[in-house]
Amino acid sequence: MLIRAATAKTNAPRAYTRIKVAPIAGTMGAEISGVDVEDLSDETFAEINTALADHLAVFILGRTLSVEALERFAARFGAFGDDPFIEGLPGRPHVLHVRKEATEMLPVVFGGLWHSDWSFLETPPAYTILHAREIPPYGGDTLYANGYLAYETLSEEFRRLLEGMTALHSAERGYGEGMKRVQSFIENMTIKTGGDASTRIQEHPLVRTHPVTGRRALYVNPVYTVGIKGLDEEESAPILQFLSRHMTHENFTARFRWKEGAIAIWDNRCCLHLPISDYLGHRREMFRITIAGERPYL
Template structure:
């Protein structure tokens, strides 16, 4: 996406976007949806890692199928905390897929390197590997008509230092927007396209055949979570190119401001990996960023994605 440095129009100035895209002071940090009652978890121990996002789940063996009541409780924890961490699971690729399938059908991504099986994506970075494209705030595959519901990521090899992953709570990001900005984006749609996110890393002859498979799509700028009803900011730097029906300068200025919301530390959780750790996140509700600070060491991860529904 091209971003201009021109002055915002009178219409955007009237929207009272804070200077520089940020503002100081207290933020609303509401973890649970409106009317959602706080309840204990009875079948595992849950240790919060962030105020609104991120929790470690202890006492579960993910290599075995979850009983229905346990699966329901893990799902509630995912909805309430948005990303869950499970230490030292050391799942095989087949076990990782089997765990993810308990949330729905799996999807593949032909733009990424395959792992051990068609449903597994492999990230082998550092050393002599190609440059990374994960170290930018994004939600996965929003260029699809039905972006992924969630993802299950396991670290196979961890560098001796660095290589953390960060997640940002996009419900908190929406909650804290000025009302004037909410008024501008509620009901708006934006175009999502895979080309901006991948064009720097692949030759045109590889990308061209995929343009028919993944043409640009439109999604709401603010989506509603189908299970919790939360309002979520649903634009990201990698794939969102413009707001539909808005002049380019207006769109660029507003998107630049909305993209910055993932950078607010109060909305984030950061996880330091050990080999065999699992992260399971709700792709509808978060963005993530793989910190690329470990070269020349290797970082090897495998991800399985659960197919999602059409945002509304």
């Protein structure tokens, strides 16, 4: 596959006065240190937000938080998002307990395919916040892919073509009736399949403009994007398959190796993510919150 050189800026950090930022790759992603998320000034939080806009995903290194402290921190980014097919904590439906026990020996993890979160919603989440409570001694990393670079490295003619297209997003591949058996392999989470998963269809542009940065990104989801409006399956499938391969090309990806207590925050509007299931026999425990977003637009 020919990958054109990106014209956008690199992943180099800008100068900050209140936080320390260290990129994890040349494409996207950065670790943030030197902050206490339970005692953040408005100025420090603003710098975290700036780093998130610059690097698409940030990983705040620190100590393990209580669920209440994680909620307070997450609420600074905006209203909590909806999680339509996953049962959250009692009294806290917006907090998902994402865990795999050491006794679970099938190589299946929650969200174990390239995707952005809940793109089948009318207003998909802007951010996902994931906090590491317990991590395996090795493995369990998360990969990320940069939608800006994927878009910017396409030919001008192809970009123009995609900008006129509308994608169809559905929850069926992840949570339809046919997924009951697969989702049942995830033993320690309550996942609801069936219902309106196959009929819940949303239309979003294949290319979206980020409301904060003004940059355009590919907005294709290998799990939830099921077609292109006005095209039949034989016409749309090759386009979507190419875009999924292109966006997840190694030139556009970064890998985060989890540390206990780390908080990952990523922007679903411009990146994909993929958790790796390579830690059989070890426990991994996370808490996840999504932050509500806006309806995608070109």
